[in-house]
Amino acid sequence: EKNGFDTFMLKEIHEQPRAYEDTMRGRIDEEKQQIVLPGVSLTPEQIREIKQIQMVACGTAYHAALVGKTVVERLTRIPVEVDLASEYRYRMPIIRENTLVIAVSQSGETADTLAAIREAKQWGARVMAITNVVGSSVAREAEDVLFTLAGPEIAVASTKAYSSQLIAFYLLGMFMGQSLGTLDPVTSVEMIAMLERLPFQVEEMLRHQDPIHGIAEHITQQEHLFFIGRGLDYSLAMEASLKLKEISYIHSEAYAAGELKHGSLALIEDGTPVIALATQELLLEKTVSNIKEVKARGAYVIALALEGNTELEKTADQVIYVPRTYSLLTPALAVVPLQLLAYYTAALRGNDVDKPRNLAKSVTVE
Numbered sequence: 268e269k270n271g272f273d274t275f276m277l278k279e280i281h282e283q284p285r286a287y288e289d290t291m292r293g294r295i296d297e298e299k300q301q302i303v304l305p306g307v308s309l310t311p312e313q314i315r316e317i318k319q320i321q322m323v324a325c326g327t328a329y330h331a332a333l334v335g336k337t338v339v340e341r342l343t344r345i346p347v348e349v350d351l352a353s354e355y356r357y358r359m360p361i362i363r364e365n366t367l368v369i370a371v372s373q374s375g376e377t378a379d380t381l382a383a384i385r386e387a388k389q390w391g392a393r394v395m396a397i398t399n400v401v402g403s404s405v406a407r408e409a410e411d412v413l414f415t416l417a418g419p420e421i422a423v424a425s426t427k428a429y430s431s432q433l434i435a436f437y438l439l440g441m442f443m444g445q446s447l448g449t450l451d452p453v454t455s456v457e458m459i460a461m462l463e464r465l466p467f468q469v470e471e472m473l474r475h476q477d478p479i480h481g482i483a484e485h486i487t488q489q490e491h492l493f494f495i496g497r498g499l500d501y502s503l504a505m506e507a508s509l510k511l512k513e514i515s516y517i518h519s520e521a522y523a524a525g526e527l528k529h530g531s532l533a534l535i536e537d538g539t540p541v542i543a544l545a546t547q548e549l550l551l552e553k554t555v556s557n558i559k560e561v562k563a564r565g566a567y568v569i570a571l572a573l574e575g576n577t578e579l580e581k582t583a584d585q586v587i588y589v590p591r592t593y594s595l596l597t598p599a600l601a602v603v604p605l606q607l608l609a610y611y612t613a614a615l616r617g618n619d620v621d622k623p624r625n626l627a628k629s630v631t632v633e
């Protein structure tokens with residue numbers, strides 16, 4: 268059942284090209300170069316009326332929603348808020364007319380996410396679900412459902428479900444952007460082509476993972492480390508940090524690169540590993556200056572950079588390269604080496620990677 272892999276997690280990491288393809292299948296009209304989402308019954312008029320979007324989710328799904336916010340705002344210009352489902356319910360969220368609430372959940376059974384949906388519905392919001400499980404509670408309670416088709420995820424640590432949620436957000440953002448006219452046809456055609464290349468690019472990345480193993484050997488003895496990034500790299504840093512924590516039991520923190528000097532820089536000592544995500548071209552210069560900041564305090568820097576940005580080798584101790592794509596799509600590629608890094612680190616420490624201590628796959632209690 269593990270298909271020759273040592274663990275479900277490794278198998279599921281390798282299933283991502285397939286999960287991406289399945290999640291896109293039938294949703295791209297090649298002739299019209301348009302996104303079609305059969306489970307979403309929002310009409311163009313209804314999309315035009317949406318004043319705000321609120322996304323609710325827990326854990327890894329919350330991290331996917333953070334990427335989703337950037338994607339949907341960029342492609343639709345509709346303001347998006349993201350809330351942890353467990354916080355949303357109790358903060359008296361302002362749900363005005365024409366609010367769309369998007370609940371993100373792999374299992375579709377997370378208690379807090381379900382409670383957030385019910386709260387939103389009570390105040391008249393329209394609820395859309397992004398979930399991986401057909402017939403799940405979240406799918407049943409939402410008006411519109413956008414299924415991720417990642418297939419069953421067995422490992423407690425989410426990998427292919429997260430990355431397929433990113434694909435779902437790309438499709439949704441483009442769908443709404445095309446309908447609103449906020450996504451111009453030229454960009455749209457380009458994005459579709461790039462989206463369709465992602466599975467091949469992930470496959471290629473999975474073939475070249477040796478350097479990551481070496482980096483895992485380096486961090487396996489550490490007690491704590493930092494992930495830093497800006498923009499989408501910051502959202503991805505949070506997911507990378509959670510992944511490492513939950514399976515390797517090494518403490519890590521994700522920090523917005525620009526925030527370091529407002530406090531956490533004090534924790535950087537000689538040898539502290541800092542994993543610097545620098546895949547967003549427009550923010551590169553700023554991130555590089557943050558890398559220099561931590562280097563000057565003795566940090567051991569592992570940078571994640573776009574292919575061709577070899578100048579990072581001058582500043583960082585190690586560089587992991589990510590293939591180029593449309594900037595919004597980069598997290599769907601950059602997540603792969605970060606998953607593998609968490610995986611190898613945990614495996615080197617002899618942990619039960621598929622069943623980390625204290626955690627359950629589906630959290631059906633509040």
Ligand code: F6R
Pocket residue numbers: 325326327328329371372373374375376377380423424425426509510513628629630
């Ligand atoms: C981490 C992980 C959890 C889940 C969270 C929400 O790897 O899997 O953080 O993402 O418990 O679960 P779902 O998506 O099923 O609502």
